[in-house]
Amino acid sequence: MTDLYRLLPEEMEQLVMDMGYPRYRADQILYPLYYKFPKEISELKQLPKIMREELITSGYTIGSTHETHRAVSDDGDTTKLLLNITNGTSVETVLMQYPPSKINGHPRSTICVSTQIGCAMGCVFCATGQMGFEKNLKAEEIVAQVIHFADILQQRGEHVTNLVFMGMGEPMANYDEMIRAVRILTHDRGFGIGQRHITISTIGITSGIDKLAEENLQIGLAISLHAPNNKLRKKLVPTAGPNSVEDIIEAGRRYYKKTGRRVTFEYALMKGINDSPEIAKELALILKGNGSHVNLIPINPTAGDFKRPTQDSVLEFERILYNAGINCTVRVEKGIEISAACGQLRTDIVG
Numbered sequence: 194m195t196d197l198y199r200l201l202p203e204e205m206e207q208l209v210m211d212m213g214y215p216r217y218r219a220d221q222i223l224y225p226l227y228y229k230f231p232k233e234i235s236e237l238k239q240l241p242k243i244m245r246e247e248l249i250t251s252g253y254t255i256g257s258t259h260e261t262h263r264a265v266s267d268d269g270d271t272t273k274l275l276l277n278i279t280n281g282t283s284v285e286t287v288l289m290q291y292p293p294s295k296i297n298g299h300p301r302s303t304i305c306v307s308t309q310i311g312c313a314m315g316c317v318f319c320a321t322g323q324m325g326f327e328k329n330l331k332a333e334e335i336v337a338q339v340i341h342f343a344d345i346l347q348q349r350g351e352h353v354t355n356l357v358f359m360g361m362g363e364p365m366a367n368y369d370e371m372i373r374a375v376r377i378l379t380h381d382r383g384f385g386i387g388q389r390h391i392t393i394s395t396i397g398i399t400s401g402i403d404k405l406a407e408e409n410l411q412i413g414l415a416i417s418l419h420a421p422n423n424k425l426r427k428k429l430v431p432t433a434g435p436n437s438v439e440d441i442i443e444a445g446r447r448y449y450k451k452t453g454r455r456v457t458f459e460y461a462l463m464k465g466i467n468d469s470p471e472i473a474k475e476l477a478l479i480l481k482g483n484g485s486h487v488n489l490i491p492i493n494p495t496a497g498d499f500k501r502p503t504q505d506s507v508l509e510f511e512r513i514l515y516n517a518g519i520n521c522t523v524r525v526e527k528g529i530e531i532s533a534a535c536g537q538l539r540t541d542i543v544g
């Protein structure tokens with residue numbers, strides 16, 4: 194079985210031509226796929242009946258998702274879904290909505306997609322990391338998460354404005370499927386979201402960062418650093434292995450140079466672990482002069498023993514970076530009470 198959501202528009206054209214139909218039939222599949230969200234091939238009414246039947250008998254399908262659990266935050270702005278994708282895969286996906294921005298006056302609806310079930314990186318403060326690795330998601334399973342929320346939003350007269358690859362899993366560890374999904378989602382005959390509205394987050398797999406820089410895409414990059422030195426980082430990200438802090442920062446520089454897109458360093462602040470003024474100074478020193486941005490994330494409650502720092506120490510950490518000339522913000526977390534925030538996703542919490 195091949196899911197039509199797996200195909201790039203060029204591949205869709207090839208498919209219809211191989212079946213003996215004119216090229217324009219591809220758009221009669223693509224348009225409904227990305228604007229009407231059909232559940233079955235029989236709903237592609239612009240195609241001749243015989244062609245729909247041929248697609249089905251040749252093993253093509255439209256992957257469907259259904260919700261097995263939905264949690265909505267108290268303010269209604271964050272929705273976390275546990276989605277069952279056609280082949281029985283269960284995946285968590287989160288929608289975060291923000292009021293109109295001061296810059297362009299538009300509200301934002303950001304979807305946080307997962308690229309793997311579980312994660313092999315084992316970050317000690319992350320619920321997904323504690324699940325271990327289960328499997329890589331296929332491109333169509335990544336696309337399906339976006340389509341599911343796009344359908345919900347469309348029914349409310351809204352649409353998806355941003356995508357962040359920050360859900361379960363390490364995107365660079367599932368590179369080929371992740372980048373196929375990005376190409377489908379950004380293609381103007383596919384889902385058509387602007388490249389600049391996508392951010393890919395990595396724990397710092399430098400080979401993946403370099404590969405992404407060569408893709409000729411304007412994708413935003415976020416690197417989860419969490420520590421300014423290798424000793425501390427190794428404790429928090431046990432698999433950091435060959436990617437040293439220095440290597441990671443250098444890879445971020447290369448990405449910026451190649452794409453012109455500013456890199457964000459994510460830094461999860463944990464009380465008594467990586468939140469001291471001395472560590473803030475060390476971080477400022479290694480990031481100085483590379484034009485990057487630091488996003489401080491006071492840690493969310495997870496299964497581990499890590500505690501969120503006090504507001505005062507977060508502000509002190511921010512002040513030290515700021516005074517050293519480092520561009521820095523503290524992330525406003527959404528959906529903590531429904532375990533939808535950073536580092537809280539796992540698939541066994543429902544019930």
Ligand code: SF4
Nearest residue numbers: 312314316319322362
């Ligand atoms: S923080 Fe990201 S890379 Fe680390 S275990 Fe969690 S999902 Fe994996």
